[in-house]
Amino acid sequence: MATIDIKLDRHTKIYHETETVRGVIVVTSKNSLVHQGISLTCDGVVALTLSAKNVGRIEALYNSVKPVYMFSYATEAEKSGKLPPGKTEIPFEFVLKSKGSNKHLFETYHGVYITVQYTIKCVMKRPLLSKDLNAENEFLVELKSGAKSSVKQVPFTINRTSVQNVNTKANIPRFSIRGKLDSSQCCILRPFTGEFVVEHSETAIQSVELQLLRVETVGSVEGFAREVSTIQNIEIGSGDICRGLTVPIYMIFPRLFSCPTLDTTNFKIEFEVNIVVVFEDDSLVMENFPITITRF
Amino acid sequence: MSSETIWKPKKFNYELLMQTRKPLSPLKSTDFHPLKPITVTDSIGVKVSHVASKNEKSVQKTSKNNEIKEDFVDPLTAMSIDPLSAIVMETKNEPKKVEKTEEDSVSLEYDDEYEPWSSRKLAILQKYTTNDRLSVTMTSMSKGESRQGMGRQNQSSSISDKLKDRLGQLDDFEEGGMIEMQNLSQQEFIEKMHQLNETLIQSWNSNQKVKALKIAIQCSKLLGDLSVIQFYPSKFVLVTDLLDTFGGLVFDRILSLCNGMTADSIVPEEVPDTAREICVNWLLKIASIRELLPRIFVEASIIHCNDFLQIGETKSVLNRLTNMTCGIGDPLIAVYVRAYLCRMGVRYAPKFKGHLKTNFYDFLVTYKQIHTHPVQNKMAAQKLDMAVYLDHYIPAVEWILSSLAHKAREATMSEVLEKCRKGGNSLMLLNCCISAFNADYVSSRALALCDLINQQKDDIFPKDRVFQTLAKKVIKSDPPEDDRLPLLNDVWKLLMKIHHPKRYIACAEAWSEFAAKNFTKKEVSTILGDIIKHMLPDRAFEQHYSQLTSVVSNVLQNMKNFSDIFSMDKFLPFLDMFHNETKKVEVCKLVASAFNSIPDSTTSDPIVINGLMYICKVMHDSINALSLDDDKKAASDLISGFILKVTFGKDFEQQLSFFVECRASFYGLDSVLATLVHAVNRLSSQVNKIVKGNHTRKTSAFVRACTAYTFITIPSLQDKQLRLLLYMESGQVALTSQCITQSDAIYKSSISLIMDILTVPDKKGGMSHQNLVGFLSTFLSSLLLVPDNPDQGVLYLLRGFLNVISNTEVNLSMYTQCTIYLKILSMLTAYSQNQYIYHITKVDSNDNLYNSDPKFLEEINTLSCTILDQVLGYLSSPRLSPDKQEQKNQSICATNLFEVIIAHSDLKDDKMQRLAAVVWELANRNGFVETKGMVRILDDLKNKGGEYLRLANSLPLQSRA
DSSP states (O other): OEEEEEEESSSEEETTTTOOOEEEEEEESSSSSEEOOEEEEEEEEEEEOOOOSSSSHHHHHHOOOOEEEEEEEEEEEOOOOESSSSEEEEEEEOOOOOOSSSSSOOOOOEOEEEEEEEEEEEEEOOTTTTTEEEEEEEEEEEEESOOOOOOEEEEEEEEEEGOOOOOOGGGGOOOOEEEEEEOEEETTTEEEEEEEHHHHHEOEEEEEEEEEEEEEEEEETTTEEOOOOEEEEEEEEESSTTTTTTTEEEEEOOTTOOOOOESSSSSSEEEEEEEEEHHHTSEEEEEEEEEEEEEE | OTTTTOBBBBOOOHHHHHHSSSSOOOOOOOOOOOSSSOSSSSOOOHHHHHHSOOOOHHHHHHHHHHHHHHHHOOGGGGGGGGGHHHHHHHHHTTTHHHHHHHHHHHHHHHHSSSOOOOHHHHHHHHHHHOSOOOOEEOOOOOHHHHHHHHHHHTTOOOOHHHHHHHHHHHHHHHHHHHHEEEEOOOHHHHHHHHHHHHHHHHHTTTTOHHHHHHHHHHHHTTTOOOSSGGHHHHHHHHHHHHHHHHHHHHHHHHHHHHHTTOTTOOOOGGSHHHHHHHHHHHHHHHHTSHHHHHHHHHHHHHHGGGGTTTTTTHHHHHHHHHHGGGBBBOHHHHHHHHHHHHHHHHHTTOOOOOOHHHHHHHHHHGGGGGGGGHHHHHHHHOOOHHHHHEEEEEEEHHHHHHHHHHHOHHHHHHHHOOOHHHHHHHHHHHHHHHHHHHHHHHHTTHHHHHHHHHHHHOOSSHHHHHHHHHHHHHHHHHOHHHHHHHHHHHHHHHHHHOOOOOHHHHHHHHHHHHHHHHHHHHHHHHHHHHHHHHHTTTGGGOOOHHHHHHHHHHHHHHHHOOHHHHSSSTTHHHHHOOOOOOHHHHHHHHHHHHHHHHOOOOOOOOHHHHHHHHHHHHHHHOOTTTOHHHHHHHHHHHHHHHHBBBTTHHHHHHHHHHHHHHHHOOOOOOHHHHHHHHHHHHHHHHHHHTTTTTTOOOHHHHHHHHHHHHHHGGGGOSOHHHHHHHHHHHHHHHHTOOHHHHHHHHHHHHHHHHHHHHHHHHHTTTOOOOOOOOOHHHHHHTTSSSOTTTOOTTTTTHHHHHHHHTTSSSSOOHHHHHHHHHHHHHHHHTTSSSSSSSBBBTTTHHHHSSSSSHHHHHHHHHHHHHHHHHHHHHSOOOOOOOOOOHHHHHHHHHHHHHHHHHBOOOOOOOHHHHHHHHHHHHHHHSSSHHHHHHHHHHHHHHOOOHHHHHHHOOOOOOOOO
């Protein structure tokens, strides 16, 4: 059995715009291998999907928004011929540069409705009766420059009065949580931090959670579709937290699933955090904070 | 043949013999001893250093020469530097620097004084157990495995797919697929944890890292479950063990990627990208764990991996995790998390102490929560009272504090104490503080601490437990002289008020040691009295024998003077509290062995003797027919030890009356009685030695009393052989003490005892041939000294003995009998001499009694002939049995007889010559005798010349066919 694989020169697989992506196509085979050419393609695509909630279910299937190509590259790595038995490495390299002169490459991001992905594909065409061999590898792109984070403390107080959902107010116990976020403009490399203190609460607290949300907006013919979904949910307090003790808020932005806040003409990627307080009687209170994520 | 047999004894002049005998040249004591270290006087090192001033070449040359020389002169000089010290020298030279710095840094931080976690672990596991049912919530592993398998096949998937797959698995394990294993017993739970540990290692080795992580997370989740609080500390130990395994695996894997770095020499800048990437990935994966508790635990378990990323990173992570712990609501869970953080901190960042204090102070804040509803509800649900609940904090708090207290300055202790005091309900905290800090610090302020404890209005945690802890410290390190008495008074004031016997005795046990160590008998006696007062109501002592025993042993260990111990009027009443027979005996043994273990001590103090007599009596009375041999032996040894320690110096009368008393008390133990007999014999000999054989009326009465004592005592022994030995010893002593009639009686009894022993069937306590012959030879030799009783016939003792041996009821083989006969034959020769070979001063043996009277000699001769007849009868008996052994025995016997003839008979007589020739032939008859030995005998005879040569020439030498 012959196998084919793509290896990149960087372990982290992180590349920046204008940098050269280098790597090798590794073909291993016991016997000599006849092929009709090995082609290598690389695409940087923003895939956009419409949520079934905003447009009809059928429309969501058919009417998906056209993907945005930021970058593409194709070459024939090897002309048709014969590879010797054993391991053969075919090097390749290309410069990572956006197609249009005014456009920039976006950072890699894996979301629900929006995905920014850079993949290298390699196909070895083979004569009759043998399947073509495929290999695929994704690399990550990070911005080289961009908005900087800043220290903008966001103090907050959560209590009965601050809760916005009026209907359930009757069920909510008397309590007060005071705290601050260290910044609402956060660097993706650094953890999201802050602290809070439970000042008092008449009902025992079950947990305090920190949610990281993505807000994806996709523009289409029918206008913008805005979708909010949870990326991760992290407990920062569990059990009936000691009153008056400062509890840190600490969360690391996950790779791939978060990227610097992005705002383009046909789509937007934004982030929010929620602080959720769950009480022993299962009633919960949530406070929302929009945040901006930056690369630097 | 029998009518022909004659015996002509050879006449010896012993004095002349003694003169002609060459004295043995005294053994030179040589300096040589094989184990002595060899000192080289001619030092080679000097030579080398001499030459060392010359150039290198010559040094090498000479050193080579030296080597050769060394070998040549003495191979052992090579050992002047023994291999061990050579190794030491080598290691000293080479890696000195590395070793030193390492050791220093470690020892500076945490040394022996610091009780390591591993030793605490076991204590915790033993202490915190439960009979309640436990539950483990786990995802089914098989499911995870199958998914993992799928993921593995799908090789070409992009990283995002892989990541999704993995995260999916994590989700899977977090949300679905739970199976809860309930109703596990404690043992099953422990097994399950070990099994998980195994699975963890297995899955790691089979490259299923995600599964390993899952197991780690799930196990740390178990620590969030407080449903069985009694078991929680043990659960903590089990889970953290597993986490340690996990952390070790992750660390080792990353380390293996860092070419050639060791765990101590990680340079973050040189860590290769791959290793760094893996490390970061682990940290990211752990950071995304949803729940707080497992996130902290798992991150803490791989905290040392931060060393790969940046110097000092471990410290900041430690701080962050410490802060994050504030988010854990339950104070008990939180304190264990903190304990784990401290443990990891101590282990991986030993120089960093900041987090320890933070951890403790944060804990103090959360400690107030014990009164909140959630905690109270949990306690109520499990029917725990507050004191028991608080008990479960102790391992964690102690650990945190001991990490904090290690090598801390005294100011730290003051600071911590102050904080504890302010908190309220602080007895538990004080307890941990006292046990954690250096004993010197604690002792120096023991009095103040005592006040502090007394001031606390804390009815949750028992004060006596704190005092108990305090006791341990003040015993370890003495408090200032002036503080001791007030301290004891203060503590005891409180102790007296405790009515709960269990709590009382636990505390009293600890403080009794303090009292025994620092105070005199007056205080200790008071304390013992108080313990008695508390223990007597409702027979409370029955439940606390072990504590009471340890009080006794504390007193014994710390008060070396037994007259003090026994003069305390409460000591014996204290022992009386042990109503349980076995416990009482145990305590008595303790006392007796403590007394016996005092080296080189004797006593004549009547108080001590009385006390110990009482104690020994208890031990003695505990022995009955059903007792095990070991028990008997232990008791006898202790009692004998005590008896031998009692001396009244020159007051022999009192000594003897003491022995009489002992005999009355310890009649049931053979070896004690034997000891008594020995002791009395020694006493008698001592007196004899002092008067140098010239007894006055008083002394002779005394030694007679001694002999009477032994004579009466011996028959009460069970063991007949022992009795026989004692008879012989006593007979000899009686004879040396000139108690002739008494010794006569003793020998008479011993002969009848021999009869007794020999008639019992062989298997039951019979003596072996060797023992019997050996013993009887000694017996016969001492008979030589015993003068005949004028009222009885000539040599009546010997006759009596002969009668015993030849008695048909006696269970003896012919061979043994003949061997004994041969001994008697030699003995008779000795009897027939004009002057016996040895005498006792002032005792006239038969030689002086009869003065070689012809009648007497005739008597001896008749006896000799009879005996010889018997022996020859045995030897010449035809081959009765085809038994080879019997034939061999006959040959041996014949050889022996031949030797006796050579040694003791008058060979100038032709008849004797003929007899010798006959016996020689008999000896060679069956071909069982070694020719070599025979040749040697012949050579010897030839050398002697005279009649011996004549004999030798007449003897044929039979070569073996």
